[in-house]
Amino acid sequence: xxxxxxxxLLWHAVASWTWDAQDETCGICRxxxxxxxxxxxxxxxxxxxIWGACNHAFHLHCILKWVNSQTSQAHCPMxxxxxxxxx
Amino acid sequence: MEVLGSSDCNLEILETLSDDAIQExxxxxxxxxxxxxxxxxxxGDSFVEDEFVSHVYCLCKYGLDSLVRDHFLxxxxxAFEKGGASSFWQHFDAYxxxxxxxxxxxxxxxxxxxxxxxxxxxxxxxxxxxxxxxALQSYKEQSSVxxxxxxxxxxxxxxxxxxxxxxxxMTTLPQYFPEILHWYFKERLEELSAIMDGDGIGEQxxxxxxxxxxxxYKNGEMDVDxxxxxxxRLGHDKLVKNIGKVVRDxxxxxxxxxxxxxxxSAIFLLLKAKVHDLAGDDYRTSVLExxxxxxxxxxxxxxxxxxxxxxxxxxxxxTSSDLKSPLACCPSPSFSKVVTPSEGIVRWKLRLEYFAxxxxxxxxxxxxxxxxxxxxxxxxxxxxxxxxxxxxxxxxKLVESFITSLKYRLLTAGASTNDILHQYVSTxxxxxxxxPAGVFLEAVGEPIRDYLRGRKDTIKCIVTMLTDxxxxxxxxxxxxxxxxxxxxxxxxxxxxxxxFDDDFHTDDxxxxxxxxxxxxxxxxxxxxKGSLRQRKVDILGMLVDIIGSKEQLVNEYxxxxxxKLLNKTDYDxxxxxxxxxxxxxxxxxxxxxxxxxxxxxxxxxxxVNTNIKKASQTGAGLRENELSVDTLTSTILSxxxxxxxxxxxxxxxxxxxxLLSDYANRxxxxxxxxxxxxxxxxxxxxxxxxxxxxxxQFTVSPxxxxxIMQFQEKKSWTYKDLAAVIGIPIDALNRRVNxxxxxxxxxxxxxxxxxxxxxxxxxSITDSGKNxxxxxxxxxxxxxxxxxxxxxxxxxKEMTIYEKFIMGMLTxxxxxxxxxxxxxxxxxxxxxxxxxxxxxxxxxxxxxxxxEEKLEFRDGMYLLKK
Numbered sequence: 001x002x003x004x005x006x007x008x009l010l011w012h013a014v015a016s017w018t019w020d021a022q023d024e025t026c027g028i029c030r031x032x033x034x035x036x037x038x039x040x041x042x043x044x045x046x047x048x049x050i051w052g053a054c055n056h057a058f059h060l061h062c063i064l065k066w067v068n069s070q071t072s073q074a075h076c077p078m079x080x081x082x083x084x085x086x087x
Numbered sequence: 088m089e090v091l092g093s094s095d096c097n098l099e100i101l102e103t104l105s106d107d108a109i110q111e112x113x114x115x116x117x118x119x120x121x122x123x124x125x126x127x128x129x130x131g132d133s134f135v136e137d138e139f140v141s142h143v144y145c146l147c148k149y150g151l152d153s154l155v156r157d158h159f160l161x162x163x164x165x166a167f168e169k170g171g172a173s174s175f176w177q178h179f180d181a182y183x184x185x186x187x188x189x190x191x192x193x194x195x196x197x198x199x200x201x202x203x204x205x206x207x208x209x210x211x212x213x214x215x216x217x218x219x220x221x222a223l224q225s226y227k228e229q230s231s232v233x234x235x236x237x238x239x240x241x242x243x244x245x246x247x248x249x250x251x252x253x254x255x256x257m258t259t260l261p262q263y264f265p266e267i268l269h270w271y272f273k274e275r276l277e278e279l280s281a282i283m284d285g286d287g288i289g290e291q292x293x294x295x296x297x298x299x300x301x302x303x304y305k306n307g308e309m310d311v312d313x314x315x316x317x318x319x320r321l322g323h324d325k326l327v328k329n330i331g332k333v334v335r336d337x338x339x340x341x342x343x344x345x346x347x348x349x350x351x352s353a354i355f356l357l358l359k360a361k362v363h364d365l366a367g368d369d370y371r372t373s374v375l376e377x378x379x380x381x382x383x384x385x386x387x388x389x390x391x392x393x394x395x396x397x398x399x400x401x402x403x404x405x406t407s408s409d410l411k412s413p414l415a416c417c418p419s420p421s422f423s424k425v426v427t428p429s430e431g432i433v434r435w436k437l438r439l440e441y442f443a444x445x446x447x448x449x450x451x452x453x454x455x456x457x458x459x460x461x462x463x464x465x466x467x468x469x470x471x472x473x474x475x476x477x478x479x480x481x482x483x484k485l486v487e488s489f490i491t492s493l494k495y496r497l498l499t500a501g502a503s504t505n506d507i508l509h510q511y512v513s514t515x516x517x518x519x520x521x522x523p524a525g526v527f528l529e530a531v532g533e534p535i536r537d538y539l540r541g542r543k544d545t546i547k548c549i550v551t552m553l554t555d556x557x558x559x560x561x562x563x564x565x566x567x568x569x570x571x572x573x574x575x576x577x578x579x580x581x582x583x584x585x586x587f588d589d590d591f592h593t594d595d596x597x598x599x600x601x602x603x604x605x606x607x608x609x610x611x612x613x614x615x616k617g618s619l620r621q622r623k624v625d626i627l628g629m630l631v632d633i634i635g636s637k638e639q640l641v642n643e644y645x646x647x648x649x650x651k652l653l654n655k656t657d658y659d660x661x662x663x664x665x666x667x668x669x670x671x672x673x674x675x676x677x678x679x680x681x682x683x684x685x686x687x688x689x690x691x692x693x694x695v696n697t698n699i700k701k702a703s704q705t706g707a708g709l710r711e712n713e714l715s716v717d718t719l720t721s722t723i724l725s726x727x728x729x730x731x732x733x734x735x736x737x738x739x740x741x742x743x744x745x746l747l748s749d750y751a752n753r754x755x756x757x758x759x760x761x762x763x764x765x766x767x768x769x770x771x772x773x774x775x776x777x778x779x780x781x782x783x784q785f786t787v788s789p790x791x792x793x794x795i796m797q798f799q800e801k802k803s804w805t806y807k808d809l810a811a812v813i814g815i816p817i818d819a820l821n822r823r824v825n826x827x828x829x830x831x832x833x834x835x836x837x838x839x840x841x842x843x844x845x846x847x848x849x850x851s852i853t854d855s856g857k858n859x860x861x862x863x864x865x866x867x868x869x870x871x872x873x874x875x876x877x878x879x880x881x882x883x884k885e886m887t888i889y890e891k892f893i894m895g896m897l898t899x900x901x902x903x904x905x906x907x908x909x910x911x912x913x914x915x916x917x918x919x920x921x922x923x924x925x926x927x928x929x930x931x932x933x934x935x936x937x938x939e940e941k942l943e944f945r946d947g948m949y950l951l952k953k
Binding site for chain 1: 653684799
């Protein structure tokens with residue numbers, strides 16, 4: 001039988017990760033979501049995104065800074081709705 | 088004075104002379120003449136002498152003593168010219184035709200004999216002279232006309248005689264005589280040198296001999312117990328005595344300076360030969376010490392002995408002051424006879440050492456290029472050269488000669504950039520050893536840097552040198568990368584030390600210590616190039632200097648790092664981490680930030696990979712045709728921080744595609760809300776092909792793998808169909824397929840046109856007759872076609888924005904110089920994206936436009952192509 005058998009021993013693939021967000025950049029710091037906020041060095045787990053109830057995403061650090069700086073109830077910087085973290 | 092006085096008297100008494108007196112004068116005058124002749128000819132006896140004395144008395148009585156002196160000396164001169172001088176030169180007539188180096192052994196005997204004869208003759212003449220002196224003196228004592236002391240009379244006459252003798256010989260001196268002398272001394276010195284070299288132990292004893300001992304030798308206290316074997320000692324003494332005799336004889340006939348010249352030049356010649364002999368083409372050993380030792384043992388010994396011999400045996404008042412070398416600088420006349428020889432020997436030592444240093448230095452400088460080529464091994468030669476230069480101070484000679492040889496041998500189109508860089512690094516290291524201040528390095532480095540800036544692959548080579556540290560050396564010659572990495576580490580250490588110093592030792596005392604350690608720049612330093620501190624030699628800094636800015640270097644490094652990381656399948660990045668850490672020290676944390684993120688991606692990928700594997704293991708068993716998730720590993724990038732990656736579409740076969748999407752899903756599960764985007768054309772695939780007779784392993788790119796996997800389903804494909812299935816353009820497919828064809832796995836058969844050529848799987852590898860057997864593990868050879876966009880491509884992309892500006896500028900202004908374009912861009916392109924390119928980058932972009940025939944370059948000006 002002249003059958004050739006091909007066997008894959010190892011397949012090392014390359015991929016890139018991306019945040020599954022609609023926008024490209026953070027509305028607060030204007031940096032790319034796939035990058036990191038100005039205070040961080042490493043993107044990804046160290047500088048995660050967070051979604052609000054209004055479905056707007058920001059760098060966690062950015063929105064926290066924003067929320068903490070507001071005296072009364074904080075609003076989403078994009079749509080001015082009351083800011084609530086998405087469940 | 089005395090002569091003048093007597094002639095005055097003569098005029099006055101001429102009138103008063105009686106006939107008798109005239110008669111007496113005439114008689115004694117005639118008698119004097121004949122007795123002088125017989126006296127000088129040596130035929131007379133004591134009777135003649137008495138007669139002579141009485142005639143002298145008589146003549147002196149009438150105040151004619153000056154006549155006596157003049158006539159006697161003239162007769163001596165005539166006699167000497169006729170006899171001594173001519174017979175002396177006759178000895179050497181036979182050698183007049185011969186060239187230097189060709190006199191043969193017998194010349195020594197001839198020279199000695201001739202000198203002996205002439206000395207005997209001279210001694211006889213001196214005897215005659217002393218008779219006259221004696222006669223004159225005794226007359227003066229009798230007549231008590233004691234206007235002058237007896238000694239001045241004697242000194243006066245003898246010096247006249249001496250100068251008469253020398254001038255007679257000098258005027259008849261044949262041209263070849265100095266050569267004969269030179270040759271004689273050369274032969275004798277070589278003989279002596281051979282005797283001294285003969286006994287190694289004796290020589291070693293000599294090494295330890297310091298100057299004091301030398302001086303003791305000088306003063307004649309030569310001690311047999313000083314480690315010389317008796318025989319050697321004797322031979323040496325005898326030889327030196329012979330030479331000393333010759334020198335003394337030469338001096339006595341007024342050839343002092345000629346003799347000095349002859350043996351000085353012979354010594355220097357011998358020294359030069361010795362230096363050349365010792366130094367040779369071997370740079371692995373230091374020769375300076377042995378040369379110094381040799382100077383101590385041979386020429387200085389010789390001079391010691393010679394000078395002391397002469398010093399002890401000097402018997403002529405006139406020559407005693409000639410003991411000092413006439414070439415020695417400004418001997419003070421107040422030196423006593425005891426001090427003079429030791430001064431002389433010190434001077435000789437200095438002269439000889441200087442000469443040796445200079446000779447060695449010239450020798451080394453001429454070969455500096457070769458020395459630097461095998462630098463780490465040749466460091467003894469560099470050390471020698473350093474010492475020589477400290478002594479001679481002829482650094483500029485080094486710079487000039489080295490630059491010339493660099494231009495001639497290194498900075499040519501034929502030399503590879505790698506070699507030039509390697510040589511540059513060696514040059515930096517070697518010259519740093521010679522001159523820690525880096526002044527000459529600056530002068531020498533300039534042409535290399537200028538040249539390297541003109542080469543396109545310079546940055547790439549530098550980065551390769553920096554990063555290919557441990558063994559990754561493709562060219563095989565030496566290990567260029569290793570040395571640089573080592574350099575980086577060394578600098579790292581020294582930097583730490585410097586930091587320590589600055590922080591903790593700022594008190595006044597330390598400041599004072601630092602200040603007192605300050606040294607001025609060498610005189611050769613170019614005042615325009617900043618002070619010592621800024622010129623601190625830093626190899627990496629000098630390499631960056633070639634490139635222009637560290638940003639460019641970091642950028643190039645990033646591209647190379649990306650390439651390297653993408654080709655890794657085992658997540659082993661220890662060496663890369665190390666390199667990045669070292670580079671961080673030099674270029675700062677901020678500029679290496681992106682590289683760090685890239686490395687971090689690899690580390691994260693490894694972790695994620697393990698997590699995903701663990702999660703999937705719980706799944707059910709594999710169905711047929713399905714691949715285990717274990718075969719899949721991945722590198723997950725933070726794209727924003729990597730250099731642009733060339734994305735190519737690729738359709739993977741079903742099972743693989745499923746595997747990948749499963750993997751991506753798991754990732755999404757673990758890392759919500761992040762997701763994976765595959766770059767299917769990138770990565771590495773190891774696969775095994777089983778033929779009926781053998782199995783072959785290949786390591787290829789995913790595209791290659793996709794191609795060959797298609798042949799599992801169908802044994803033959805046309806290019807067109809295959810390209811459609813895999814989803815890549817036909818020309819790209821062509822290149823990939825060639826790999827499999829060259830391996831003998833696929834076979835091409837010609838169809839109607841090139842698109843319908845048919846590829847068939849080769850069933851048995853023996854059919855193809857190619858690659859008989861051996862199991863091949865290869866990284867597909869088109870791996871050189873990189874997945875990362877090169878720096879030049881990036882630059883071109885970035886620069887195209889400015890193309891419109893440049894075109895507009897040139898339409899308005901007609902023609903512009905490079906600098907003006909650069910400045911105008913800087914002035915007007917301030918908004919997003921601001922113009923941040925260097926002059927070189929702009930230049931290379933413009934020359935690209937010129938080659939695309941959009942612009943024209945004429946007389947240093949760019950203008951629009953019409």
